Amino acid sequence: MTGPPRERTPSPGEHDPRPVRAIVFPLAFAQFVASYAATNMNVAISTIAADLDTTVVGIQTTITLFTLTMAALMVAGSKLTDIWGRKRCFVAGLAVYGTGALLAALAPGLGLMVFGYSVLEGIGSALLIPPIYILITVAFPDLRTRAKYFGVVSAAAGLGAAAGPLIGGLITSAISWRASFVAQVLAVAWIVFLARRITDPPRTGRRPRFDLTGAVLSGAGLFLVVLGVLLSSTYGWFESRKAFTVGGVDVVPKGGVSPVWIFVVAGALVLAWFALHIRRRERVGKDPLLAVRLFRSRTSDLGLVTQTLQWLTLQGIFFVVSVYLQQERDYNAVQTGLMLTPATAGILLASAVAGRMADRHPQRRLIRAGFGATVAGLGLLLVLAHDTTRVLPFVPGLLLMGIGFGVMLTASVNVVQSSFAESDQGDISGLSRSVSNLGSSLGVALAGSVLVAASHPGGRPFVLALTILGTLAAVGWVVALFLPRKQAPAEPAPPAEPAPPTEAPSVS
Template identity: 55%
Template structure:
């Protein structure tokens, strides 16, 4: 699969890119579309806002916790094989969710099966993109398309999900996911090829996988437990930190013994990649935190239905689309650092407007300017952050860095839903306006941290290291 002399991708390469982009789209869509179905799901399954928040957050944290092991398994089992297996598991989870009679089955289908499926299929998408699109220009365009579709899936999820839920049922939104997954499997059968043969004899660090997953899950559960008491929250957070510390001790011990760990510590010695990972985490925390808070506020406080809530997010979708369409032109004229720094600044301004206008004015329109500006900011910086991280390592470490990158991004999403959702849920009954403002302010603080972090990125493009480094 090659590029043509005109700079366009060949037909087979285009089909592969469409499959990759759709895969990222549907996984991001699955993480945000339930936000507009809070009322419908709660009434149908006999639960409340916290129950739906738990389902959404568990889906995101399962993805984050298993993304690193998922990326590592691709070296052993094969990238395409893991991608197809992940798609199949995701599709089964969507069908189970569509038929769920209660919250427990919904958690099994959506949080567990779809979460594990996503962890299996997303790392191969980014690894294969890096391996198939060999030169920096084509790879940047491919990552741009995939990241843009991920952003669109996240911000348009409420709109599409709201339309489906209002026109048919919230269950139909999961059937939509299953149909998209089936289309990706059919599309990728002939167009997606793994240029590197898998190595079944390659060892897999089971202990590292268990420790890393357990540590991340405990951290997120600690944030979710804020309403259940300070000591429980602190206990879970401390336990998570200790388990993660044990994970790094285990990794170092395996490296000293000459064994292959789940995650090489060399990944954390790249200054540019570390900064890029922090910006990715902050970006996706803002995406999911904003989506959950605004969706829950509109439904529970304002009484909007799914389609009305989703329609409000059209502003974010339009902003992100406009920004994404100009991403390639911006990349030719501005350094990746500049785009990320500007993206954070614009997004924080959008969050400020979302708080101030809604506080002083009634109706729907006060939500529109802030959400539109947030879309513009996100569209400008999502792709550069991914490209900085992925391009910082050679072919031999793509499995590890892809898993780590997706883990950090999805951890940001889960933290966004947990942190902002918990702040909102704590006061949505007595002081909904105050809870709304505090939750979005917390998201904006994370945006400021991301902005300050991006200032330390190099002013030029991230260097591409030789293979094997």
């Protein structure tokens, strides 16, 4: 006999696991695919460069532009979730992403590869990733339950980044690097099919206007900063290794100040302009791309810094080890992926118990433990794996780093997302994902500036790159010291001023 239907509770998974599976699985799988796309090409850099008749620098630029596009557009993408709806934005992002993956699979040269992989997959990710975290937040109001499913999604992100080299290596060696992009197309099609069961709670109140000027300023500022760092592999950090020309004119002569700083300073100025712009829009009662109050939470601000440093270190390490193994030891894609398996296993082990750790320990302690394990793992890698041809010396360091990443990824996400009420989840989700992808871009760019500029990535460049990444991980540990021991409950956002009714959202 069937009884009356149960009333909806704050945590649907406590009574019936089916709504949880319908919501969490496609969201976590989508996050896995997006994270996989950021690292799977690392193990096939040499193969792709040879097939497309380009250079390692060209493929490094393509990888960096992918994460840079995500970082530059993530905030704008999150705002569109408030305008289009979370589920609609999620599915639209999947469609754009799948189209980009298909074009990359068919690319005859670097140009179409950049357009399909770096541009379209980057835009698609910027549209689909913010709704993942927003839908988890609104579906599970209870902090412990939310932490549990944040752990699932964060584990999927870390696992995708860590398993990308292995899975990509296996597919590349068994079939072709193009098959890896075809696999992404098929995965995205399946996620779109599963997404039909996702429920998106209706938005209350008026829809915001899209701040086009703010989107352009934020995207341009982030793009210029990371582009400047990327140029360091060609021109160096301080003294320009060669002339920097624009339209045949030497803007910076050889031996002058590196053009890196032209772009970094220009990006910083544009971001300062963006900050003034959103402050001015708020004062006159218009909808800014980001609310200024998002930057007034000390807990969230520190959490965003730890997120940036986590992903910078993670992606930087994968890039350093992948390039070193392929360029210095002539490893193929499968061998490179297998070498990184201990890091994947470490992330899996830590992520499997992320929910229980969140119940027993403050998020601050977990983030510190994660950074501490990462620094220790890097130390082991430098001591044991430097200048050796054996495999086993790499295992302890990579395993410990994987455990460190798995421990802290979920904690940082929970710190940031839980600092704000539901009305701010769209904005903070986009900002959180933007800084994470900015960290990924900077990690590849910084590591590449050391390795790619060297004639051989082994020896001193390998040690220097890992030392820089270890120093930044130590900075993350210090930042985590200033996180509060107990997180205060999120305060609701101030009510929006009533606006005249409009038939459709507009761009202003």
